[in-house]
Amino acid sequence: MKRRCFMVCYLLVFLFVGVSPTMAETPTLEQQLVYALEVYDGVGYTSNFAPANEETIYLLADHSNAFSPRNTMVYYWAITRSYKADWDELNEPVESATLEILQGQTLIQELPPTLFSIVLPEGHGSRKSYLLWGADAERGYPGFLEEFREYYIQIRDYQNAYQEYQTAYDEYQDAMLDETIVEKPNAPVRPVEPPPFLKVVIPPSFGFQVNLPEGDYRIRLKDLDGQIIPDSEKKIVVFSHRRTGIGYKIIPESRWTVPERSDDPQQTIYVMGGSNAAIYLQPFYEAEYNEAYYRGLLDTQDHSGAADRWAWAHMEPFYQATMTMSSENSTGELEMTGEKPFFVVQMPGPRLGYQVVEYDPATMGGQRPTFVGFEVGLERDDRKVTIGLVDQDGVVVEGSEREIRWVPEKRPVIQYLWLSFPLLVGLIVFVLRRSRTKRS
Numbered sequence: 001m002k003r004r005c006f007m008v009c010y011l012l013v014f015l016f017v018g019v020s021p022t023m024a025e026t027p028t029l030e031q032q033l034v035y036a037l038e039v040y041d042g043v044g045y046t047s048n049f050a051p052a053n054e055e056t057i058y059l060l061a062d063h064s065n066a067f068s069p070r071n072t073m074v075y076y077w078a079i080t081r082s083y084k085a086d087w088d089e090l091n092e093p094v095e096s097a098t099l100e101i102l103q104g105q106t107l108i109q110e111l112p113p114t115l116f117s118i119v120l121p122e123g124h125g126s127r128k129s130y131l132l133w134g135a136d137a138e139r140g141y142p143g144f145l146e147e148f149r150e151y152y153i154q155i156r157d158y159q160n161a162y163q164e165y166q167t168a169y170d171e172y173q174d175a176m177l178d179e180t181i182v183e184k185p186n187a188p189v190r191p192v193e194p195p196p197f198l199k200v201v202i203p204p205s206f207g208f209q210v211n212l213p214e215g216d217y218r219i220r221l222k223d224l225d226g227q228i229i230p231d232s233e234k235k236i237v238v239f240s241h242r243r244t245g246i247g248y249k250i251i252p253e254s255r256w257t258v259p260e261r262s263d264d265p266q267q268t269i270y271v272m273g274g275s276n277a278a279i280y281l282q283p284f285y286e287a288e289y290n291e292a293y294y295r296g297l298l299d300t301q302d303h304s305g306a307a308d309r310w311a312w313a314h315m316e317p318f319y320q321a322t323m324t325m326s327s328e329n330s331t332g333e334l335e336m337t338g339e340k341p342f343f344v345v346q347m348p349g350p351r352l353g354y355q356v357v358e359y360d361p362a363t364m365g366g367q368r369p370t371f372v373g374f375e376v377g378l379e380r381d382d383r384k385v386t387i388g389l390v391d392q393d394g395v396v397v398e399g400s401e402r403e404i405r406w407v408p409e410k411r412p413v414i415q416y417l418w419l420s421f422p423l424l425v426g427l428i429v430f431v432l433r434r435s436r437t438k439r440s
Contacts, residue, residue, distance in 0.1 A: 027075035033094060033231045034074065034085060038066035038118060038207075039297055042287060042315045044129035045118060052231055052299045053128060059239040059298040061214040064131060066116050068207035069094040069221055069232065096229060099208040101236070103217050104191040113206040117141055123198035128316075137204040144201035155237040161191040187285040212238045230395045239293045245399035247286035247314050248387065253356050256344055262402055263312035269404045272379055280342065280356070280373040283318040283389060283400065317354040321389045322395065323374045328384050336390075343368030378406045 035050040040063035050057050051074050059065055071092040072085045101109040117137035120129045132140040168188035175181050187204035210219075250260040250269060262269050263286060271279055292305035294313060305311070324334040341359035359369040378385060389400035 010329065018325060027077065029073040029075050029086060029089065031071060033229070034070060034072055035072050035234065036068040036085075037129065037300075038068075038116075040065055041127075041298060042313060043127045044120075045131065046298055046339055047376050048298070049085055050234060051085070053083065054234075054300045056235040056237055056296065057219075059210065059212065059236060059238045060297065061238050062211065064209050064211045065134070066118075066131060066207040067099065067210050067219075068098060068205065069229075074227070083301075089430075093206065094221065095224065096227065096232075096233075097224045097226070100220050100222060101210070101217055102219075103215060108217075110335050111208045111210070114209050116202045116209065117204040118200075118202040119144075120200040121198070123200055124162045126198075126406045132204075132425060133200075133209055141201050141203050144199065147199065150199060151194065154194040156194055158191055162193075165190055201381070209235075212236070214238050214240050237293060237296075239290055240362075241287035241289055242310060244285065244287050245312075246397055247284045247312055248283040248320060248402065249284065249314070249373075250284070251371065252279040253280070256280075256356060261314070265399050265401055267402070269402055269405060270407050272283075272407045277357070278375060278377045279404075280371065280372040280375055281323070281387070282371070283321065284313050284314040285316050285318055287310050289311050298363055316399075318389065318397070320392055321400075323376075324388045324396075325334075325376065326386050337374060339372055339374055341372045343367070344370040376404060378404065 032052040034052065035057065035237075037048040037050060037057065038045045039048060039058075040046075040060050042060065044067075071094060072087055073089040074083050074085055076082075077084045096113070099111040099113075100107055101111070115137045116134075117132045117140045118129055119132060120126065122128050124298050131137075165188055171185055172185055175185050215234040215238055217238065219232075219234050219236055219348055221229040223229050239369060245263075245265060248262040248269075250262055252260070252271070269279075279343060288304075288310050290307065291309040291311040292303075292307040294311060295302045295305035319339075321339075323337050323339075325337065342356050343359040343364055345355045345357055347353040347355055356370075374387075376385065376387060384405075385404040385405055387402050387404060388399075389397040391397055
């Protein structure tokens, strides 16, 4: 009993004393010259940074990227097993005259620092973004502030107009209910709310505009005296896609929060469901890149990709297309369907679940669609459905074809018996051999 109490006390001391200092340990900061990066990822620009321990930076060919050398404090974060920059502690631009780009031992470019700015036309929630350089960057941020000021004025005017509308509508209702008023007034017109202002422009700063064809390079910084700045040299790997195609984001009706992907045209999409099942498809442009290179582009410290593997990356959504569908039970004519907005409704009552319904702006005013996509309904008799995309000119989009197969949730008993037949034969052979061994 005493020993058990001693062990409990020991564990409590270990948990509350031994672990707490470790959890609260402050990471060690180290001043480093790093490259703050805005690299093009195929759709927009990904913010990243290259700490001193990373020797290589990956870029997509023939696209502008922003390199901003800075002195900052860097620390290792054990939870993510990566280095982090403490920009609040120190964020000092490196005073340099030029960025030199070499291929082999040949100097091919000398770049001066240039003013640049990042533009997010659809806001922070979108992958779309682009860079402004030079005079465009200098004008971009003040122009953005002016646009936002005009939007604020529009919102203020709308709110005033809406208050006037509410007052007029109350008077209109009173007049309609007043039997003494013979000539009824017309209903007031509700003001239209301005569309949301999503655009964001980041204040400009100085950086180097790096745009290179496919190949291997080196970069380094020279100071104002023409001397190479220590720790400024990095390898640059510039790569391109191997092939392009059409990929799909697959949203199952029963698991809409857990979408899947279909990247390869040869890949079959399997749908498991009851007698009737539905999936929703969102087509994307896609490109196939070297896995190690593309992951390194998105995060200079990501070394999980393999240099001998290729991976598909979804780019921009593929809009303004029509989907064709044909099944084994069809008469030969292709069924055509267009993209539609859908809304996810939580089922009422104690039973948890969701239902995907077609979005109706008349009854769902004030709410946005949950997603937009092509609905593919599968019935019990449709064991296989073939889909594809047709563009506005009626031409089949290459690489958009997919085969969809319906898999029932409950297999017939005969299938399980057939699958267990090899095991049964093996068991009989094992028993017979063992009995012969005992006899001998």
